[in-house]
Amino acid sequence: MVEPNISAYLQNQLRQAQELEENIEKLATQRYQLDLSLKEMQKTLDxxxxxxxxxxxxxxxxxxxxxxxxxxxxxxxxxEQIELTKIRLSTLEKQQKSLEEKYKELQNAIRDRYNQENKKGATS
Incomplete structure (x- = not known):
C-alpha cells in the first residue's frame, strides 16, 4: 500500500522495507522449525x-x-546432526538480527525523508 502523494524514492524505500520484513519473517519461521527439529533430536538422543x-x-x-x-x-x-543444526540456528539468528538492524535503519531513513518531503510540501 503505497500512497500516491509520496516520491518515487520513498515508494522504493517502502518496498525495500516490506521485502526486509518478509525476509525477517521467513528467517523466524526457519529458526522455529529448526529449533523444533533440534529439540526432537535431543530428546531422541536422550x-x-x-x-x-x-x-x-x-x-x-x-x-x-x-x-x-x-x-x-x-x-x-x-x-553430528545436533551440532550442525545448532550451527545453522546460530547462523539464522545472526542473519535475522542483521536484517532487523537494516530494517530499523531503513524505517528511520523513511521517516526522516517523509518528514522532509512533508515540510517541503507544506512550505510550497
Whole structure:
C-alpha cells in the first residue's frame, strides 16, 4: 500500500522495507522449525542413551523401518546432526538480527525523508 502523494524514492524505500520484513519473517519461521527439529533430536538422543546396549533399536528411512545394528554409530550421527543444526540456528539468528538492524535503519531513513518531503510540501 503505497500512497500516491509520496516520491518515487520513498515508494522504493517502502518496498525495500516490506521485502526486509518478509525476509525477517521467513528467517523466524526457519529458526522455529529448526529449533523444533533440534529439540526432537535431543530428546531422541536422550532416549537412546537410556537404552541398554542389548535393546533393539529401529530407525525409519522413508516408509521403511529397519533395525539398527550399531547404536554407537547412530548416537554419533545424531550428535553430528545436533551440532550442525545448532550451527545453522546460530547462523539464522545472526542473519535475522542483521536484517532487523537494516530494517530499523531503513524505517528511520523513511521517516526522516517523509518528514522532509512533508515540510517541503507544506512550505510550497
Amino acid at each position: 532416549e537412546l542413551n537410556k537404552l541398554d546396549d542389548n535393546t533393539p533399536i529401529y530407525r525409519t528411512v522413508g516408509s521403511i523401518l529397519y533395525r539398527v545394528q550399531d547404536k554407537k554409530k547412530l548416537v554419533d550421527e545424531l550428535d
